[in-house]
Amino acid sequence: MPNPKISIEELERKFSDPDVPESDLVPYLDFDRDASGAFAPSVVPNPDLVERAEEQRGVMDWANSLARTRRHLRFNRRLNTGVNLPVLVSEGDSWFQFPVFLEDVIDCMGDDYLIWSVDAAGDTLQNMVIDNPEYLDALDTQRDRVRAFLFSGAGNDIVGEDRDGVPVIEKIVRDFSPGQPPEFYVDTSAFDAQIAFIDGAYREVFNAVAADFPTLPIVIHGYDYSLPGGQPGDNRHPKWADQDEWLGAPLRKKGIVDFDLQCAIVRVMVDRLNSLQKSLAGGNNPAGAFANVHHVDVRGLLQTDEWADELHPTNRGYRKVARLFAETVRQALPIA
Secondary structure (H helix, E strand, O other): OOOOOEEHHHHHHHHHOOOOOHHHHHHHEEEOOOOOEOOEOOEEEOOOOEEOHHHHOOOOHHHHHHHHHHHHHHHHHHHHOOOOOOEEEEEEOOOOOOOOOOOOHHHHHOOOOEEEEOOOOOOOHHHHHHHOOOHHHHHHHOOOOEEEEEEEOOHHHHHOEOOOOOEHHHHHOOOOOOOOOHHHHOOOHHHHHHHHHHHHHHHHHHHHHHHHOOOOOEEEEOOOOOOOOOOOOOOOOOOOOOOOOOOHHHHHHOOOOOHHHHHHHHHHHHHHHHHHHHHHEOOOOOOOOEOOEEEEOOOOOOOHHHEOOOOOEOHHHHHHHHHHHHHHHHHHOOOO
16 A cells, blocks of 8 residues: 655654654655765655655754654653663764664664664764754753763764865875875875864863763764775665765765775775774773773774665664674673
8 A cells, every 4th residue: 555645744743753663754754865965864755745845855954853852752751661771872973863764873772771862964073062062961961860971973074075065085185196005195184184173072072071970981983994885886875875975986086996995095094083082092992091981993893785875884784883882881881
């Protein structure tokens, strides 16, 4: 039986209702490709099945807002009915909140924890830490219950778009030069500046949390080695983006067309980010600067067929990442 056409109000009610399976929402949702970006899928109503769907096209936060409401209602319902699980607070990007179409890290951890989520697809460190910080208010709402803080950020700041809509990778990677190693391409002042910004943003978060929650564990990650798209045999065809939109095409624009070299450059970038994180995460790295910060190293975890696009795991891939997160959280939690 075909799905009936519904009003935008009915869709928003269903979207916000944790009792409605997300699979029931899928036919009523679509993607605004023009408004989507790296780590920022723009989920919108499907105009074929939703009346006045055009009102929400181009509105990036429409799905993020409804997905957050859905999570908050589920959290409160479970808490109020006596579900006795550790309470976590999460702030992050689309690895923590990919509305409906992928089961992200927070979705996969939801059966074992009560997670107060203020995550949003498309969030950058600039937004989460400087322009619109929400994490301290989120922690404050769960002050008497929170056991750990999960934080996912920096992906957008390396392979996203700048405020002018230009891919960051075009600014931080050098043009192709024959015979040069992968490290050559990101040995740039622009990449150094981006890493320095990420370092400063992390430190601001860690210091702010420690000032108000001095013993609270903070758990972070540095992503896996993404696979640039567009090469022969690439079977990924995401609805929300071109196959090579965020890595493959920008690298080819720099004259870097060899797939192995593209992958090697991405590895150098991801390794640089993870090295920075490990230098900060003293919770499970002896030389780390912050004793309560714990690093989840997911590099090399995902197989080729566990990438839904150039930047996001498949559901199976997210489950693998979530298992590593859960293991790190268990190790980080103080004994009650």
